[in-house]
Amino acid sequence: MLYVQETLDRQTGLLATNTIGEYITVTELGDKYGVGPQRIRTILHHMGVLAAEGRRYRLPRALVERGLGFRHDNPRSRYPFDVLSPKCQALIAEAWDDTVADLDSEAAPTMHRAKAALDAFRSTHRRELTTHQAVYWLCDHYSCLLHRQIADILGVTPQLVSKFAKLRAKQKQINIARKAMTLPVPNSPATPNYSDEP
Template structure:
């Protein structure tokens, strides 16, 4: 989307329109590089462009002040998003390959196996897995994975993984309590 800045020319009283360039969303940047939106956010977070904020990866305020992007926080849809300036896109293009290589080399063999197994499981299903279902599946099949490793595989924050594992633990406790619960005697 083409962003413009309107300034008032005080001598003539007319609005002067200055073009700021073609800004794109993080999802559009991911499509440009052939990766999904979650993977794009993980790569940009690893690069330092996005920061974890309230369970999401968002553009830091410092980047907005340096005119590397814009934050759209208060929308009618309620879903905030960020756009990246042409200057930021150029910086990302320079560091993209090195960041992806570095991110892939950090993954341990166990993480790679877990990711491949999850992809294989997803391919056998008719419908996709939600993030919570994927977290539970990884916890069941790879219990030694850390929350940050699961977050890395799924492209979400570690806080979100922690929240879903707490929900899972609570559901397991309820299930165990129901198993132990005695049935009422109906022989009256």
Template sequence: MLYVQETLDRQTGLLATNTIGEYITVTELGHKYRVGPKRVRAILHHMGVLAAEGRRYRLPRAHVESGLGRRHDNPRSGHPFDVLSPECQALIAEAWDDTVADLDSEAEPPMRHAKAALDAFRSTRELTTQQAVCWLCDHYPRLLHRQIADILGVTAQLVSRFTKLRAKQKQIKIARKAQTLPVLQD
């Protein structure tokens, strides 16, 4: 989105429009590099562009003051978002490949450990794919669906379906635990 800055010329009384530059959202940057919204935020967090703020990754106020982007904390849509300046986009482009390689190299050891542990567990029991997905979710909760799919050799959609089913079954179990038992009269 093209950002402009309007200034009032006090002598003429007219607004002068100055173009600031082409700013893009973090998700649009992800589309540019062909990665999803969560992955682009993880990469930018690893790069140091975004910082964890509650349950989200946001552009720090220090970066806004240095001109790397803008924060939209109360937009009409209700969801806060950030936009990155052309200068920030150029810095990201320079460091993108190295950061992705570094992030992927860090992600490999947990996947290898999870696969080794799952193989050890499978040597003692026969597991279906759904059971293997649930086992990995229980023992390695930080693994992404894509990583679980890579470990098991299935699609991420199948992993997502099994995790949703697992969550639904957990909710049913919690609801049953919360029910009170009827009192029997003698």
């Protein structure tokens, strides 16, 4: 999206509009590099462009002050988001290959451990695990793995892993909701009274 900056010309009293460049969202940057929303945020966090804020990765205010982007903390849509300036995009392009290689080299040992653990688990079962069972097991025991890493371990597509992971998350929400159902209040009409009264 093309961003503009308006400044007041004090001599004429008119607003002057200056184009400051093509800013894009983090997700749009991920599309440009062919990676998903979660992966792009992991890469940019590893690069130091995004920082953890609560349950999200956001553009730090210090980088906003340096002209690397803008934060939209209260947008009309539900979720806050950030946009990255052309300068920031250029810096990311320079560091992209090295950052991805570094991140992948860090993930390799975890993937090897996960594969070995899954193979050991499979050996204890008489029946072969189905793909969705293997995805569930990896999601439960190695939640740090990305969908594409689980896909690499299992030799399936990331889309299939994503489908099963969403189904697993939905099942967990249903189980949590069941456990949270209210129990009957003592001495309510539906509950027998076990007092000592005759």
